[in-house]
Amino acid sequence: MHERHTDRELYFREQSHTTRKHVIPFIQAVIPVTPSLSVLEIGCGEGGNLLPFLELGCSRITGIDISEYKIGNARRFYSLIPGGEKVEFIASDIYDCSSTGKFDLIIMRDVFEHIHDQVRFTGFVRNLLAPGGVLFIAFPPWCNPFGGHQQVCDSRVLSRMPWIHLLPRFIYRIILRTGGESPARIEGLMEIRDTGINLGRFYRIIKKEGFSFLKKSLWFVNPNFEIKFGLRPRLLPGFIGGIPVLRNFLATTGYFIISVPRQEP
Numbered sequence: 001m002h003e004r005h006t007d008r009e010l011y012f013r014e015q016s017h018t019t020r021k022h023v024i025p026f027i028q029a030v031i032p033v034t035p036s037l038s039v040l041e042i043g044c045g046e047g048g049n050l051l052p053f054l055e056l057g058c059s060r061i062t063g064i065d066i067s068e069y070k071i072g073n074a075r076r077f078y079s080l081i082p083g084g085e086k087v088e089f090i091a092s093d094i095y096d097c098s099s100t101g102k103f104d105l106i107i108m109r110d111v112f113e114h115i116h117d118q119v120r121f122t123g124f125v126r127n128l129l130a131p132g133g134v135l136f137i138a139f140p141p142w143c144n145p146f147g148g149h150q151q152v153c154d155s156r157v158l159s160r161m162p163w164i165h166l167l168p169r170f171i172y173r174i175i176l177r178t179g180g181e182s183p184a185r186i187e188g189l190m191e192i193r194d195t196g197i198n199l200g201r202f203y204r205i206i207k208k209e210g211f212s213f214l215k216k217s218l219w220f221v222n223p224n225f226e227i228k229f230g231l232r233p234r235l236l237p238g239f240i241g242g243i244p245v246l247r248n249f250l251a252t253t254g255y256f257i258i259s260v261p262r263q264e265p
Contacts (some may be wrong), residue, residue: 008046008073014108014227015048022223022233023109023136023255030214030257031105031134034057040103040128042094043111047074047248050087062088064097095124102130110253113147113196122209126260132149134214134259140222142196143248148172149192155179165193197250211258222252 014114031037036056041050044063044182053061065071071091078084090097092179106128115121130136140147150158158164158179165172172193174226176186199218218241240246 008070009077012046012048012051012073012077014224015045016051017227019049019109020052020055021226023049023107023138024056026215026217026255027105027107027134027136027257033058033105037105038062038103038130039102040064040100040106042106042108042125044074045070046077047087047089047108047177049109051081054081054083054087054152059086060103061086061249062090062100062103064092064094064100066093067091084243094121098124098127100128102128102133104130104133105136106133107136109136109138112137112202113142114192116195118195118197118202118206119208122205122211126209126211129260132259133211134257135211137256137258138253139197139202139255141198141248141251143198144250144252146252148189150189153179153181153189154185164217165189165196169193170183199251199254200244200248201212202254205256206256210260212261213256213258215255215257217255218247218251218253219253220250225252 027033029163033053033056037058038054038060039050039058039062041063044050044065045067047063050061050063063074068091071089074089078087078089081220090100099242106125112118125135143166150161150165152177153159158176158181164175167175169190173190176189218236219233220236221231223233225231226233236247236251240250
């Protein structure tokens with residue numbers, strides 16, 4: 001699993017595959033992906049999720065990520081793709097990007113669980129949506145087997161150990177240190193512990209910030225596991241999705257499309 005987080009080209013291809021095959025059909029059930037659609041990805045990394053939108057001819061595509069290294073990779077990858085120069089990549093904190101304009105579709109895939117002050121962030125993103133625009137969010141609930149992102153560990157043992165992120169903080173840190181993880185890796189994983197979010201809190205934030213759900217699906221087998229591990233995606237059975245504790249432990253990801261209801265004149 002660790003290889004996929006160090007080989008950025010492989011990660012780019014995997015992201016593109018999953019978005020092309022699973023994310024775009026999910027979005028198109030709510031809003032057509034046509035050349036007139038403007039698309040923003042927050043936390044775009046190397047931009048793998050944006051490639052299928054370029055292939056579909058979307059005329060305005062923007063990716064923002066705080067990592068200059070990842071944005072540099074994105075620009076390099078897209079320089080080799082026909083029409084790649086049409087995609088704008090910005091290395092910046094999203095809070096410094098209010099002048100980028102408004103978008104019909106904003107996507108955040110495996111990003112929300114890394115955000116500090118998710119209430120403030122959700123309210124800010126609302127201001128980047130064009131009238132009638134929608135927001136696609138996908139994230140792994142904190143309590144799922146690898147909700148702590150321990151799959152990025154250098155240790156092959158730790159990267160395959162489910163639920164260790166749920167141990168008390170000091171014990172988790174000791175395990176990571178004993179397993180040989182670098183101080184930077186440990187701090188990164190501890191930060192994820194601080195920002196990790198479960199479904200109930202996510203639903204409350206969305207409601208508090210005035211959004212409504214247009215479509216949502218909880219997955220027992222993450223669609224991205226198809227390209228990673230050859231596993232067929234499976235939705236979480238509906239009755240489990242209604243039980244807070246079970247859904248948090250068994251859902252490996254959630255797909256959500258939300259919008260701000262239009263005000264009646």
